Amino acid sequence: MDARSENEPTPIKNSTTVEQTSEREIVVTRTFNAPARIVFQAWTTPELFKQWWLPKSMGMSLLSCEMDVRTGGKYVLVFGPASNPTPFYGRYIEVTPHARLVWTNDESDHGAVTTVTFEEQGDTTLLVLHELYPSKEAFEAEHGMEEAMGETFAQLDELLITLG
Amino acid sequence: MVQCESTRLDASFAALSDATRRGVLEQLGRKDASITDLAEKFRMTLTGMKKHVGVLEQAGLVTTEKVGRVRTCKLGPLRLDQETAWIEGYRQLWAARFDELDKIVERLKQKEKVHGRKK
Numbered sequence: 524m525d526a527r528s529e530n531e532p533t534p535i536k537n538s539t540t541v542e543q544t545s546e547r548e549i550v551v552t553r554t555f556n557a558p559a560r561i562v563f564q565a566w567t568t569p570e571l572f573k574q575w576w577l578p579k580s581m582g583m584s585l586l587s588c589e590m591d592v593r594t595g596g597k598y599v600l601v602f603g604p605a606s607n608p609t610p611f612y613g614r615y616i617e618v619t620p621h622a623r624l625v626w627t628n629d630e631s632d633h634g635a636v637t638t639v640t641f642e643e644q645g646d647t648t649l650l651v652l653h654e655l656y657p658s659k660e661a662f663e664a665e666h667g668m669e670e671a672m673g674e675t676f677a678q679l680d681e682l683l684i685t686l687g
Numbered sequence: 688m689v690q691c692e693s694t695r696l697d698a699s700f701a702a703l704s705d706a707t708r709r710g711v712l713e714q715l716g717r718k719d720a721s722i723t724d725l726a727e728k729f730r731m732t733l734t735g736m737k738k739h740v741g742v743l744e745q746a747g748l749v750t751t752e753k754v755g756r757v758r759t760c761k762l763g764p765l766r767l768d769q770e771t772a773w774i775e776g777y778r779q780l781w782a783a784r785f786d787e788l789d790k791i792v793e794r795l796k797q798k799e800k801v802h803g804r805k806k
Contacts, residue, residue: 539785549774551777553785555785565788565792575787575791578783578784581783
């Protein structure tokens with residue numbers, strides 16, 4: 524039997540695609556069934572942002588979330604658990620309402636600059652997120668140890684190494 | 688550069704979600720083995736091991752060949768390289784986030800319908 528099961532019901536969820544476009548850039552694309560202003564609002568309002576940025580499957584929680592969403596404004600996200608809080612912070616370097624958000628990731632010197640664009644297409648919004656790292660080495664340092672992937676992927680990595 | 692073939696990968700990741708199956712792959716990475724060998728090694732019934740090998744085979748991670756009465760297993764044609772693995776992990780993270788974001792967006796849309804647009 525083929526592993527590609529064509530008979531599976533088509534999910535209603537829009538698909539998320541990821542493409543590595545250069546040795547220091549990765550692009551995530553997703554369509555939302557709403558106008559750009561609504562999607563933008565969910566990204567820039569802390570109370571809303573908190574509800575989706577760390578899905579339960581990640582096994583982490585957002586202890587606090589401060590976002591001063593305007594050009595030059597700062598943000599600080601603190602990931603749990605409370606016994607081992609991890610802060611993520613940076614600055615918004617461009618904020619164009621309903622269209623474009625650009626921020627830095629300043630917790631390390633290999634942090635990426637993240638650009639999110641919201642492009643309205645009829646009743647939907649095409650969201651494109653770019654992460655541009657300062658160098659190839661920085662990219663590898665961040666993604667070689669993708670903490671967010673969790674244990675499964677760490678185990679998989681080990682397995683792949685043993686399989687050589 | 689790298690685009691995900693997500694359905695193919697879903698089968699692989701499902702196959703890899705089990706400790707015994709990961710062990711089998713590791714074992715086959717060293718040398719080919721029969722189902723009987725593997726069943727003994729993992730202290731399992733032949734039927735149980737056949738099921739595990741079947742899942743790995745469907746995912747393309749293992750191939751088997753029957754010679755006489757012995758079915759020999761070896762690593763399959765599908766090798767997940769590390770690059771593909773982390774990209775798929777990254778994609779799953781964003782997909783999970785965006786599925787949650789969908790819910791928020793839906794709620795905001797409903798609110799707007801009821802209360803009308805602000806400003």
